[in-house]
Amino acid sequence: MPPEELRRMVAALPRRPGVYLFRDEAGEILYVGKAKALRDRVRSYFGKEAARSPRTARLVGRIRKVETFVTGSEAEALLLESNLVKEHRPPFNIQLRDDKSFPYVKVTVGEPFPRVLVTRRLVPDGSRYFGPFTDVGAMRRALRLVMQRFRVRTCHYALPRQAPDRPCLDYHIDRCRAPCVGHQDEADYRAMIDELLGILSGGTSELRREVREEMEGAAARLDFERAAELRDVLAGLAVLERRQTSVDFRGGDRDVLGVAVDGGDACCVLLRVRDGLLLGREVRFFENVEEGRPGSIVDAALKGFHLRGPDVPPEILVPEEFEDRPLLEEVLGDRRAGGVRILRPQRGQKRRLVDLAATNARHLLEERSSLGPAVGRADVAESDARLAPPAARLAEGLDLPAPPRDILCFDISTLGGRESVGSAVWLREGRPHRSEYRRLRIRETPEGRPDDYAAMQEVVGRYFRRRVREGRSLPDLVLIDGGRGQLGAALQGMEGAGVSDLPVAALAKRFEEVWLPGRPQAVVFAGRDPALHWLQRARDEAHRFALGYNRLLRRKRTLRSVLRDVPGVGPSRETELLRRFGSPAGVAQRSVEELAAVPGIGRVTARRILEALRTDAGEREEEDANA
Numbered sequence: 001m002p003p004e005e006l007r008r009m010v011a012a013l014p015r016r017p018g019v020y021l022f023r024d025e026a027g028e029i030l031y032v033g034k035a036k037a038l039r040d041r042v043r044s045y046f047g048k049e050a051a052r053s054p055r056t057a058r059l060v061g062r063i064r065k066v067e068t069f070v071t072g073s074e075a076e077a078l079l080l081e082s083n084l085v086k087e088h089r090p091p092f093n094i095q096l097r098d099d100k101s102f103p104y105v106k107v108t109v110g111e112p113f114p115r116v117l118v119t120r121r122l123v124p125d126g127s128r129y130f131g132p133f134t135d136v137g138a139m140r141r142a143l144r145l146v147m148q149r150f151r152v153r154t155c156h157y158a159l160p161r162q163a164p165d166r167p168c169l170d171y172h173i174d175r176c177r178a179p180c181v182g183h184q185d186e187a188d189y190r191a192m193i194d195e196l197l198g199i200l201s202g203g204t205s206e207l208r209r210e211v212r213e214e215m216e217g218a219a220a221r222l223d224f225e226r227a228a229e230l231r232d233v234l235a236g237l238a239v240l241e242r243r244q245t246s247v248d249f250r251g252g253d254r255d256v257l258g259v260a261v262d263g264g265d266a267c268c269v270l271l272r273v274r275d276g277l278l279l280g281r282e283v284r285f286f287e288n289v290e291e292g293r294p295g296s297i298v299d300a301a302l303k304g305f306h307l308r309g310p311d312v313p314p315e316i317l318v319p320e321e322f323e324d325r326p327l328l329e330e331v332l333g334d335r336r337a338g339g340v341r342i343l344r345p346q347r348g349q350k351r352r353l354v355d356l357a358a359t360n361a362r363h364l365l366e367e368r369s370s371l372g373p374a375v376g377r378a379d380v381a382e383s384d385a386r387l388a389p390p391a392a393r394l395a396e397g398l399d400l401p402a403p404p405r406d407i408l409c410f411d412i413s414t415l416g417g418r419e420s421v422g423s424a425v426w427l428r429e430g431r432p433h434r435s436e437y438r439r440l441r442i443r444e445t446p447e448g449r450p451d452d453y454a455a456m457q458e459v460v461g462r463y464f465r466r467r468v469r470e471g472r473s474l475p476d477l478v479l480i481d482g483g484r485g486q487l488g489a490a491l492q493g494m495e496g497a498g499v500s501d502l503p504v505a506a507l508a509k510r511f512e513e514v515w516l517p518g519r520p521q522a523v524v525f526a527g528r529d530p531a532l533h534w535l536q537r538a539r540d541e542a543h544r545f546a547l548g549y550n551r552l553l554r555r556k557r558t559l560r561s562v563l564r565d566v567p568g569v570g571p572s573r574e575t576e577l578l579r580r581f582g583s584p585a586g587v588a589q590r591s592v593e594e595l596a597a598v599p600g601i602g603r604v605t606a607r608r609i610l611e612a613l614r615t616d617a618g619e620r621e622e623e624d625a626n627a
Contacts, residue, residue, distance in 0.1 A: 007046060009066060012431075013039040014363055017074045019081050022092075023065040031059055031092040034081040036074050042066060059092050069281070070363045072356065079132055102132035105143060105200060107193065112186050113159040113179050114193050116152050118143070130200045142236025149207070150196050151176050160186075204237045211237065224607050231611075254315040255305070256350075258357025259297055260365045262533055267365035268301035271357045274313075281357075283364060295322035302342070306332055316342045319354050390430060393531035394477070397523055398516060400503050404476035405429055409538040410463070410490065411481040412455045413546035414442070422459030423546035426475065427538045437545060438463060453489040456480065460493030468498060480506040481539050484515050491517060507539050566612050568605040576600070577609075588613035 015037040022031045022045075035041030045060055071077045079102060085093050106117045110126035118140065119129075133139040147154070153176050157163055167178035177184040199207060215230035256271040266286040284304050286297060299322040306312055312332050325342050333339035345351040391403035407427045414420035426436035440462060442455045460480075467474065480490045487506035494500060505523075506515040512532065513522035525532035569577075576598055581587045587595070587609065595606035 006063070006066065010039065010042050010046065012366075013042055013066075013068060014070065014366075015039050016070050016363075017077045018071050019069040019077050019084065021067040021069075021084070022059065022063045023067065024062045025064045027065070029084075029088045029090045030062055031090050032081055032084045032088065034074070034077040036077075038068050038070070042068075055092070068363070070356075070360050072359075103136055103139070104129045104131035104133070105139070106130075107197060107200070109193070109197075111159070113153060113189050115154070115156075116143070116147060116196070128197065128200075138232070138236035138238075140236070141232050145211070145233050145236075146196060146199060146207070148175060150192050152193070152196065153179060155180065208234060208237050219611060222604075224611060227611060253313040254317060254353075255313050256317045256353045256357045257298060257301060257305075257319065258354060258359070258361040259301065259319055260358060260361035261297070262365050262530065265365065266297050267361040268297065268305075269357045269361040269364065270301070270305050271353065271360075272311075273353070281360065283361075285365075295320045298322045299324050299328075302328060312336050312340060314338055314340060316340065317350055317354050318342060318344055319358060320344065390530035390534045393525075393529060394534065397525060397529075397531055398477075398503065398505055398514065400477065402476070404503070406433070406473075406475040407477045407479055407534065407538050408436075408475035409479040409481065409542040410456065410460055411539070411542035411546045412442075412452055412459065413543070414452075414455070420455055421546055422455060423542050424459070424463050425538065425542045425545050427534070427541070430534050430537065432541060439545065452482070453485055456482070456486050457489040457493040457496075460490045461496045462493075464494055464497035464499045474499065474502060476503070478502050478504045479535060479538050479542075480504065481509070481542055482506050483508040483513075487515050487517065505535075507535050509539075512536070566605070566608050568601075569609065573598070573600050584613060 017034075017036055018038045019032065019034050020038060020042050021029050024030055033041065045056065045063075069077075069080060071080060082102070103118050103120050106119045107128045107130075108114045108117070108125075109128050131139075151174070153159075154170060155164075155168065157180055159180055163180045165181075167181050167183070168176070170176035171178040171183070177189075179186070179189050211230055211233055215227050215234065218224075218227040218230060254273045256273060258269045258271070260267045268284045268286070270282045270284075272281060282305060284301055286300065298318050298320045302316065302318070302322075306316075306328075312335050314336070321344055329340050329342055343350070345354060391405065394400060395403040405428060409425050409427070411423050412420065413423070420442035422440045422442060424436075424438040424440070426433040440459050442458060460478075478490070478494070480486050483506060487504065490506070491500075491504060494502065494504070504517060507513075508515065508522070511522075511524075513524055514535065515522050525535075577587050577595070578584070580598060581590060590610075592603055592606045592610065595601050595609055596603045601609075
């Protein structure tokens with residue numbers, strides 16, 4: 001792939017966690033890496049900084065193709081990176097000779113009196129495994145608390161066949177109820193283990209509440225060391241809640257199919273899972289699928305992937321049922337002993353695998369749509385032709401004077417009338433044109449009295465007044481996130497700015513209806529219509545941009561209010577802290593010694609400040625994760 005096409009491909013990558021693979025001209029994997037934001041990380045290899053490292057320069061000089069896997073979190077990206085490096089051993093990756101895998105929590109449910117262990121070896125012995133865990137320290141701190149609360153035995157006796165004559169020290173310090181000598185029967189012990197399994201499966205809310213209350217009590221007693229320990233335990237419980245994958249050894253080899261459809265195009269991704277590890281994928285693109293049912297796409301994809309492929313696993317997971325499933329199972333079963341099952345999972349880990357495959361399919365389809373057929377070809381004119389049909393459909397459906405090349409979308413984000421903000425995002429030929437993005441704080445909305453219509457009128461009016469004043473170009477279509485009310489408010493704002501001749505539409509989220517000025521009925525596009533997808537893409541991008549700005553302002557306000565609430569920090573000390581360290585976030589990153597050096601701030605107050613800021617930051621991270 002020529003360098004200019006590589007740059008275009010990198011620019012279309014998502015800012016999401018994932019894994020990237022660099023391949024050479026022969027298709028061999030050169031390097032596997034993980035990223036918190038794929039686009040930013042991969043782009044860094046092709047910037048000026050890369051030339052300063054001879055090793056990186058050699059790598060970049062050999063790259064001809066970039067592949068990416070989108071994952072649900074950075075921790076999942078880390079695990080996938082580890083699996084792929086072990087499987088392919090790329091020449092530019094550092095190879096660990098004494099390589100270790102990530103740990104799991106093992107519950108020996110096959111024993112009459114199960115134990116809870118931490119292990120790095122997965123053995124099909126009937127036990128339940130939870131993990132893997134990338135934050136090992138946090139996992140162990142949380143597990144230590146769980147073991148103490150439930151008093152699980154830590155001995156290695158094969159109860160009840162093997163048993164000591166008397167209970168050990170754990171019984172006397174109330175860490176175990178001594179089932180070994182009959183002080184706790186099997187039914188009571190099993191009920192305790194079932195409750196513990198619920199916590200390891202993610203049900204930590206009640207235990208976290210108890211730990212938080214204990215932490216707050218320790219802080220009130222000024223026992224900050226104990227409060228810090230409990231804070232770390234809370235972080236570990238959050239890790240247990242996030243990593244709630246239970247590993248099952250039945251059917252360790254499987255293929256997972258994900259499907260994404262956009263208008264008449266579809267992308268199918270097949271994930272290859274071997275011995276429980278995700279090791280690779282295959283991709284197929286399909287055209288002319290407007291009339292096809294989802295099941296027919298699955299049918300065509302599986303036949304393309306498996307009828308000629310040599311490797312057929314015992315289990316294939318699919319997102320939809322299809323007519324030829326029994327026949328395909330029979331044909332594929334003839335090629336391997338034990339047969340082949342094609343399943344459509346509804347919940348659990350297998351369903352999450354299907355969702356992961358679908359996420360990667362959507363990413364690849366969006367990348368292909370935004371870059372056009374130039375991906376894998378050198379014809380840029382074909383890319384422009386590919387983008388023309390959605391614009392033409394918009395012009396036809398909305399009675400526009402010409403197909404819109406530039407679409408400007410507005411959205412409002414607020415939380416109870418506080419930190420209300422607006423966003424304006426610009427899409428050119430269906431792709432984000434980020435140099436034209438703008439975000440605005442709402443000035444005229446009264447505090448605590450949200451008014452979406454007034455906010456929309458203000459944002460649209462201010463945006464266009466400035467754009468006209470600066471003599472900048474105007475869009476071909478203005479899109480408003482909302483219904484008829486938001487549309488009317490936007491028209492008033494544009495009229496006040498002296499811009500009244502631009503096409504305007506509003507996209508209502510509930511039924512995906514498009515409202516136009518002066519029309520009593522909404523325009524409704526078909527669900528697969530590429531014109532609707534363009535509008536939805538603009539609306540979703542405006543919502544994301546506005547929500548990010550709203551969260552940023554709320555975090556700044558919350559951190560500042562937390563700083564003011566710390567005992568011993570008055571207005572003058574707060575001003576001095578902010579003058580020295582720039583912001584509450586900057587204060588939170590300092591050590592106790594650095595804060596204590598500020599006039600009027602002693603070590604006790606410095607500890608209080610850090611505890612308050614870091615605890616609040618942890619709570620906000622939890623809120624964002626649950627949002």
